[in-house]
Amino acid sequence: MSPLRTVLSLSAARPSSIRCDALVLASRSVDGKAELVGELGLPRAVSAAINDTLSALGAGGSAGEVITLSGVAKVSASLVLIAGTGSDSTRPGVSEPDAAERVRRAAGTAARALEGKDRAVFVLGPSTPELIAATGEGALLGAYAFHSFFGVGKNSSAKEPLGSAILTGIKPRAKEGRELIDRLHTVATAVAYARDLVNTPPNALYPESFATSVSQRAPKNVSVEVWDPQRLEAEGCGGIIGVGQGSARGPRMVTMTYAPKGAMASLAFVGKGITFDSGGLCLKPATGMITMKCDMGGAAAVASAVFAIAELGLPIAVTGYLCLAENMTGDLAQRPGDVVTMRGGKTVEIINTDAEGRLVMADGLALASEHQPDAIVDIATLTGACVIALGSRTFGVMGNNDDVIARALSGAAAVGEPAWPLPLPEELRCSMDSPVADIKHTGERAAGAMIAATFLSEFIGPDTSGTTLPWAHLDIAGPAYNDNTAFGYTPKGGTGAGVRTLIEFARGYVS
Numbered sequence: 148m149s150p151l152r153t154v155l156s157l158s159a160a161r162p163s164s165i166r167c168d169a170l171v172l173a174s175r176s177v178d179g180k181a182e183l184v185g186e187l188g189l190p191r192a193v194s195a196a197i198n199d200t201l202s203a204l205g206a207g208g209s210a211g212e213v214i215t216l217s218g219v220a221k222v223s224a225s226l227v228l229i230a231g232t233g234s235d236s237t238r239p240g241v242s243e244p245d246a247a248e249r250v251r252r253a254a255g256t257a258a259r260a261l262e263g264k265d266r267a268v269f270v271l272g273p274s275t276p277e278l279i280a281a282t283g284e285g286a287l288l289g290a291y292a293f294h295s296f297f298g299v300g301k302n303s304s305a306k307e308p309l310g311s312a313i314l315t316g317i318k319p320r321a322k323e324g325r326e327l328i329d330r331l332h333t334v335a336t337a338v339a340y341a342r343d344l345v346n347t348p349p350n351a352l353y354p355e356s357f358a359t360s361v362s363q364r365a366p367k368n369v370s371v372e373v374w375d376p377q378r379l380e381a382e383g384c385g386g387i388i389g390v391g392q393g394s395a396r397g398p399r400m401v402t403m404t405y406a407p408k409g410a411m412a413s414l415a416f417v418g419k420g421i422t423f424d425s426g427g428l429c430l431k432p433a434t435g436m437i438t439m440k441c442d443m444g445g446a447a448a449v450a451s452a453v454f455a456i457a458e459l460g461l462p463i464a465v466t467g468y469l470c471l472a473e474n475m476t477g478d479l480a481q482r483p484g485d486v487v488t489m490r491g492g493k494t495v496e497i498i499n500t501d502a503e504g505r506l507v508m509a510d511g512l513a514l515a516s517e518h519q520p521d522a523i524v525d526i527a528t529l530t531g532a533c534v535i536a537l538g539s540r541t542f543g544v545m546g547n548n549d550d551v552i553a554r555a556l557s558g559a560a561a562v563g564e565p566a567w568p569l570p571l572p573e574e575l576r577c578s579m580d581s582p583v584a585d586i587k588h589t590g591e592r593a594a595g596a597m598i599a600a601t602f603l604s605e606f607i608g609p610d611t612s613g614t615t616l617p618w619a620h621l622d623i624a625g626p627a628y629n630d631n632t633a634f635g636y637t638p639k640g641g642t643g644a645g646v647r648t649l650i651e652f653a654r655g656y657v658s
């Protein structure tokens with residue numbers, strides 16, 4: 148079954164005349180009061196009446212607000228939902244979403260409020276291609292619901308997402324209309340697949356079942372290769388073996404390749420895929436372990452993005468590396484003090500078994516480097532320190548190359564994913580000096596996100612002329628999982644963080 152259960156379509160009819168469950172409109176906040184945004188294409192009497200009602204209700208138009216009206220005259224829909232987009236004015240020093248992202252979030256908020264409904268029309272702004280696309284994307288992303296593990300029968304609490312979202316303002320049969328719908332379905336399906344993988348309980352999603360899911364889902368133009376523990380051993384992937392050896396469910400490395408003819412660039416995406424992070428022998432406290440099924444969010448983002456890039460047919464070659472292991476405490480579990488040999492031969496002294504992500508990623512990055520891509524991007528729920536630094540909605544961007552870092556940041560900005568750069572100052576490296584191995588895998592406690600990235604940087608290989616390959620690292624420990632209530636188009640649980648950024652990053656190489 149497709150992870151996306153809401154269908155998007157276009158209609159040439161006037162929004163107010165479409166018979167459906169709801170007509171979704173947008174308001175903005177003007178001096179603290181809600182007012183419909185302009186150019187929604189409604190009959191003047193309808194928008195005037197709605198504005199009067201908003202005013203009588205004392206609506207504010209802030210982001211996250213949804214006002215529901217019924218029986219609105221001259222509107223065929225049973226309900227009218229007015230989703231707030233906030234104020235147009237910007238506050239100095241505050242990073243605020245751009246116009247498209249405000250619309251995307253408002254559409255998502257409305258789509259969540261329409262759970263269980265059949266059909267709704269979304270008109271959230273003037274009919275520009277950008278805002279229509281943002282509306283459709285927000286509606287599809289917001290409508291998502293994970294349902295696989297509810298019991299069956301009449302006691303089931305399974306919820307059905309909004310069945311169908313309708314957009315207006317683009318001719319349904321025009322080429323641009325069909326392309327828009329295809330693109331939005333592809334991207335939203337990718338995000339939903341990443342969310343499904345993260346939401347799947349860790350007794351059902353473990354390295355082998357993750358690899359199976361990816362193999363089965365792969366479109367024809369993506370080839371998938373899976374290395375089992377024996378092969379990992381033979382290939383010298385000591386980081387993944389070491390982390391995985393405490394679990395009865397062995398680790399895997401999944402390589403996914405999309406190599407279209409005439410590709411304009413070749414990229415490598417490497418994802419952290421710890422299907423459950425108990426911390427290993429350096430066990431996490433119970434409260435810190437609860438959400439640790441999300442620790443494969445990076446690998447989920449890579450798998451989803453590679454599928455989407457291939458389905459979109461972008462002229463960019465992409466190889467995805469999923470570094471899959473379960474970090475457990477079995478009697479073969481790796482110990483602090485162990486020394487492991489990574490892919491490529493570097494030796495690492497194990498300090499804290501809860502810093503497992505950088506170990507599996509080291510093998511993935513070394514392997515990716517061997518194929519000499521034009522750029523490497525890795526994505527990982529790597530450090531709690533990044534959440535302390537940037538909060539739970541913004542991911543950290545680090546790396547060794549200003550161009551790739553800038554491309555990652557601008558990709559994120561273009562799709563509305565908050566991201567922020569962190570530096571890798573050279574003085575961090577010496578705290579990882581080891582008396583028995585090439586490097587320790589943890590260092591001083593300060594700047595934990597940057598220490599982890601500095602460790603990763605050691606495993607980026609050289610190009611043919613001996614220069615270190617260009618690389619960026621996305622630490623999504625904060626945004627990968629939403630432990631709080633849903634907001635905008637972001638549901639509770641798995642968020643699909645990074646999927647759209649990676650797709651956009653690849654698109655950035657199309658010239």
Ligand code: BES
Nearest residue numbers: 442499501502504528529530531532624
């Ligand atoms: N998976 C965690 C990081 C994490 C924390 C992800 C919170 C999502 C939410 C990672 O493996 C970890 O445990 N990191 C340690 C590193 C430390 C032992 C150096 C951390 O951040 O505390």
Ligand code: MN
Nearest residue numbers: 424501502503
């Ligand atoms: Mn850990």
Ligand code: ZN
Nearest residue numbers: 421424442504
């Ligand atoms: Zn982890």
